[in-house]
Amino acid sequence: MSAPHIIITAGPTIEPIDPVRFLSNHSSGRQGYALAAALAAHGARVTLVSGPVSIEPPAGAELVKVQTALEMRDAVMAALPADAYIGVAAVADWRPATRHASKMKTDKAGFASLQLVENPDILREVSGLTDRRPRLVVGFAAETASDGGALEALARAKLERKGCDLIIANDVSGDAMGGAENSVLIVSRDEVKPIARAHKDVIAAKLGDSVMALLRAPLR
Ligand code: CTP
Numbered sequence: 001m002s003a004p005h006i007i008i009t010a011g012p013t014i015e016p017i018d019p020v021r022f023l024s025n026h027s028s029g030r031q032g033y034a035l036a037a038a039l040a041a042h043g044a045r046v047t048l049v050s051g052p053v054s055i056e057p058p059a060g061a062e063l064v065k066v067q068t069a070l071e072m073r074d075a076v077m078a079a080l081p082a083d084a085y086i087g088v089a090a091v092a093d094w095r096p097a098t099r100h101a102s103k104m105k106t107d108k109a110g111f112a113s114l115q116l117v118e119n120p121d122i123l124r125e126v127s128g129l130t131d132r133r134p135r136l137v138v139g140f141a142a143e144t145a146s147d148g149g150a151l152e153a154l155a156r157a158k159l160e161r162k163g164c165d166l167i168i169a170n171d172v173s174g175d176a177m178g179g180a181e182n183s184v185l186i187v188s189r190d191e192v193k194p195i196a197r198a199h200k201d202v203i204a205a206k207l208g209d210s211v212m213a214l215l216r217a218p219l220r
């Protein structure tokens with residue numbers, strides 16, 4: 001098999017309110033960057049579409065930097081075709097309906113009436129492509145679950161809703177978001193595989209092995 005092309009999204013997106021303020025989340029980009037490095041080390045051609053993060057880009061991946069969810073969607077679509085799509089980014093679910101050209105003043109009622117509109121669901125759009133759908137479409141799910149069973153149930157619901165092939169689920173009740181360690185469940189339609197708590201680099205290496213094994217096996 002020639003080197004597979006894998007598109008990975010990572011980091012948060014930021015959604016501007018005005019020139020100095022934005023909506024975002026605590027994603028550090030570490031898990032996505034570590035996965036990009038692991039897959040590049042396997043010889044894959046990796047396109048890493050990243051929101052703003054403060055970590056070094058991984059060696060061997062092509063980095064495409066974006067700010068907003070809309071820019072991330074466009075960059076992903078422009079990077080197709082690909083053998084696999086792995087959505088690790090914590091895409092902001094909502095964005096301000098209007099981006100104010102000048103700094104909003106606190107003495108005006110602007111903040112109390114801030115209107116939000118839903119961002120596109122990039123993972124669902126990639127999963128739903130008819131002509132250019134990657135052979136393997138993987139989503140991440142950050143959940144605050146009470147236990148492993150609850151986490152698996154949330155992941156299965158997300159798998160169906162997104163139409164992807166795998167969901168990598170992690171419990172973000174503790175410090176997983178922004179922290180150095182993580183533990184995950186790899187959930188597909190017919191199995192669930194846990195990866196025990198470890199440094200994100202170790203988790204990424206194991207996920208990279210699983211993704212490469214799936215790409216080498218005939219799918220569907
Ligand atoms: N995702 C995406 N586009 C969005 C929101 C999420 O592509 N607008 C992707 C993420 O990259 C991740 C997966 O969907 O791979 C799950 O993200 P998550 O935030 O856990 O799920 P949501 O569908 O947004 O549901 P919720 O936040 O309500 O749990």
Ligand code: CA
Pocket residue numbers: 091092093
């Ligand atoms: Ca979300």
